Amino acid sequence: MTADQIIIHVDMDAFFASVEIRDNPALRGKPLIIGALPQERGVVATCSYEARRFGIHSAMNIKEAYRLCPGGIYMHGSYEKYRAVSEKLHEIWNEYATASEYIALDEAYLDVTESAGGWERACGFAREIKRRTLEEQGLTCSVGVAYSKTAAKTASEEKKPDGYFEIPSAEEYIRLIIDRDVRVLYTVGAKTAEKLNRAGIYTVRDIQTRQDEIIRTFGKQGLWITRMAFGIDDRKVSPYRPEDAKSISREITFQEDVSDFGLLRDVILLLAISVERRAARVGLYGEGVTLKLTWSDMKSITRSRLIPSTRSAAVIHEEAVRLLDQVPRRPVRLVGAGIYHLTGENGRQIRIDDLLPEIQEEQQDRLEAALSDMGRRYGLDFSGNLDRIFHGETLYRTIEYMRRHR
Ligand SMILES: [Mg+2]
The missing domain is CATH 1.10.150.20 (5' to 3' exonuclease, C-terminal subdomain)
Structure with missing residues (x-):
């Protein structure tokens, strides 16, 4: 058979959980839930297959997960570690492809049309990718080989976990679905x-x-x-280019240095909303949050933290404030907040916004509560004036007003 394109879709099985289990065999066979802890606000990032048997899944509210499985092991993710593993995985996968498109840390489309030169060899590549991923990284993945991106993704899901499946033509794809x-x-x-x-x-x-x-x-x-x-x-595998991995951030320089970290927290909330709006306009999400500070002596620091993909202002604010709480309290001249490791609408590993409208609503509620509380403290009406505040120079003037009336 001759396909115009031959595409492999690789998807790691329960990636974050599998990495933790690989590194700590005592976790094997147990319901392991990576994400927020039960007493925190947040969601499940990934969970082991044992946890899935309790009905737990990615993007589920952590409270709901705990209700389903109070005996599970709950852990924060170590996203730096996952990213490092992901880079090693990409190195293996890239050897087989003329173009690689990374959808998330643990998932990629590989264009093997030319490198394989034919269907049989492409299937050989796919099996080799599975074997090497296990041998070299100690992790299982599911792999689909198909004539299109959509079919390749369907194929990799077909026999998950540790799956392998082929869909050589549109006819076979339709027959399947x-x-x-x-x-x-x-x-x-x-x-x-x-x-x-x-x-x-x-x-x-x-x-x-x-x-x-x-x-x-x-x-x-x-x-x-x-x-x-x-x-x-007939979408092509569009290769990842480093220049695409830009960030979206917003920063503000104060007229006078600020030593009041409470004010900084409030300012970060407005910056986070601005970042959310920009990200929404271009249809992007971030897998990391950054905080930037310039001290009164002009020295700058940047702190960052990897998170499950989001563009929620509430989450950006919380994560940036968490970073702020870890830096020394010195007079601040500039503060910035942003997201980085950007992914598109379809590239999100955890589609919190689509999958869980209640999480989205809860984030919105939190944001509105924080805004109205802040408005009361400064005598400003934020919720009614958001569009105006983020237009032009108004954000700057608003923040300066807050600084003076704190
Ligand atoms: Mg996966």
């Missing part, structure tokens, strides 16, 4: 699925049958969904 829930299609998230279900569309077959109606109702997205339902996806 035709009677499955619409959510099997890439880009059909919970919200879109709900809309489709309301229209009586539950399976891929329903999409095929009612394609005209779907395109009419959903426009461009509908066109995309119906193409997917027919197995049409």
Whole structure:
């Protein structure tokens, strides 16, 4: 068979949890939950397969996870470690591909069309990737080989964990998914699925049958969904370029140095909102939060922390404040907050915003509570004036006003 493209999708199994278990065999066979601790606010980043048997999954509220499995082992993730492992994995995978697109720390599309030169050899590459990932890093992954990105992703999920699956053609892809829930299609998230279900569309077959109606109702997205339902996806593997890994940040220099860290926390909240707005505009999320401070003697420090992918102002604020709490209390001339290791809409390992509307709402509630509390303290109405505040120079003037009226 001749495919225009041959793509391998590699996805590590329960990545963060597997790394922890590899490094501490006492954890093996236990329900292990990486993410927030039960007494904290937050979500499950990854959990072991034993924890999944209790119904726990990524992006679940940690309180809910604890309710399902109070006997589980709960740990904060060591994201620096995961990133280091991820770099080693990428080195292995890159050997087989002419282009690699990293979707998350533990997931990548590899274009092997030319490097393999044919279907059989591409499948050989895929099996070798599995073998070497296990031998060299002690971790299992699931691998899919297919004629398109979508099908490769479906293939890697097909036999997870430690899976291997091939989908050589659109015909075979359709045969596999035709009677499955619409959510099997890439880009059909919970919200879109709900809309489709309301229209009586539950399976891929329903999409095929009612394609005209779907395109009419959903426009461009509908066109995309119906193409997917027919197995049409000619997107290329777009290689990761270091220049894409920029950050989104916002900083402010005070008119006079600030020694009041309470004020800094408040200012960081406004900076975090600004960062969230910018990130939302360009459709990006960050896998790390940074805090930048310039002291009164002009010396600068930057502190950063890796986190599960987000652009929530509430999370950026909390993480940046956590970093702030760890630096010496000296007069500050400039403060900045931002996100880095940016990923796009589809690149998120943990799609908190789509998967868990209640988490999103909770973050929004926290943000609004913090804003109204802050507004009371400074005699300002933040919630009613947010759009105005983030327009032009107003943020700067607002912060200067806060500094003077603290
Ligand atoms: Mg994974």
